[in-house]
Amino acid sequence: MTQMTALDTLVPGPLSLAGHRLGTPQQAGALTMVPIAGPAHPGFAPPRTGLKLSRVAGYGRVELANAAGAGVAIVPLHIGYIQDRAQNHALCRSAFLAPGQSLMFEDACCVQESQGGYLAGADQWFFVLPLELRARALELRGVHGYSKLWDDISGLNARYGLARRGHLEQILSRKRPVLTQFQSRLEPQPGQVGALFLIGGGFAGLEIAPDPGYFAEMWTALVCFAYGVAAWHAEPGPPAAEPLETCGPRGGLAGLRGALERDRAARLAEIGDRLAAVPAGPAELHEEDRYLGLRLSTVTAPHLAGQIVTDGDRTVYASLFAR
Structure with missing residues (x-):
């Protein structure tokens, strides 16, 4: 199976990933990240340095601003913010923001059942909702009600042995030292514009950014929180040590290099086979927003959901995740 075929099995129909190619897989415990290289599309504001949380105007109402001097901002799907002395929120959908534009998201979901207050503007950092919550959050786009995700968050906490409360920071903040290990164990590559994520060998998500700078600013939020949470829960025990061949005709540095290349090729082929085995079907697209020639659409298929520009x-x- 070719690299392109492997990606096309995930996004059938009109969603072309022509020009994108898979790199060498990296693995950290249950989480596998396959870098994706591809064409860069300049002119987009990056999410961390260009996009700013302006204010939280009460529960469930979050205002974001494109503070970049130039370039439209694509608000990352399911982005959320942790703030000091403020109620933590996440978005259920993506959106476009023109340079200098502010937008009030009336359908944001509060991810902190109690405490908090108003935005202080000091310490804030962003995350992407954990994989386990993303399908439900996408279903709730356009639905007003700040507490609409609390039951799902409570269930997620309970499954992880934490208090059954609608407090996502029980995972994001208190388990942050554990989750950030994925950031240090997996390394984005120069020119990387996306990633394929697998958990326990199964498809978890596909993320494509407009350019390497945008992806670099999304890296921590994706690897630690969007996919790191489920990977942490699925973390396997330590593997048994296997001896390396270092002598004989296949030994030496050349032998090790050859063995490494064979291992990489075998892992990529295995990933392609796993993607081909993912149940496929027609993808339904629902257009949500337009900005000049850009279109934002929600994708729904038997095996995945998400949004794509x-x-x-x-x-x-693209931000597509397993259902």
């Missing part, structure tokens, strides 16, 4: 027949941004 296209410019004509080119995929500019």
Whole structure:
């Protein structure tokens, strides 16, 4: 199976990933990250340095601003913010923000059942909702009600042996030292514009950014929180040590290099086979927003869901996750 075929099995129909290719897989425990290289689409504001949380105007109402001097901002799907002395929220959908534009998200979900207050503007950092909550959050886009995700968060906490409360920071903040280990054990590559994530060998998500700078600013939120939470819960025990061949005709540095290349090729082929085995079917697209020639659409298929931004027949941004 070719690299392109492996990606096309995930995004059938009109969602083309032409020009994107898989790199060498990296693994940290239950989490496998396959770098994706591809065409860069300049002119987009990066999410951390360009996008700012302006204010939290009461429960469930969050205002974001494109503070970049130039470039439209694609608000990352399911982005959320942790703030000091403020109620923590996450978004259920993506959106476009023109340079200098502010937008009030009336359908945001509070991810902190009690405490908090108003935005202090000091310490804040962003995350992406954990994989286990993303399908439900996407279903709730357009639905007003700040507490709409609390039951799902409570259930997630209970499954992880934590207090059954609608407090996502029980995982994101208190388990942050554990989750950030994925950031240090997996390394983004130069020019990387996306990643394929697998947990326990099964498809978990596909993330495509407009350019390497955008992806670099999303890296921590994706690897530690969007996919690191489920990977942490699925973490296997320590593997048994296997001896390396270091002598004989296959030994030495050349032998080790050859063995490494064979291992990489075998792992990539295995990933392609696993993706081909993912139940497929027609993908339904529902257009949500437009900005000039850009279109933001919600994708629904038997095996995945998420949102994607296209410019004509080119995929500019995608955040697709296993259902």
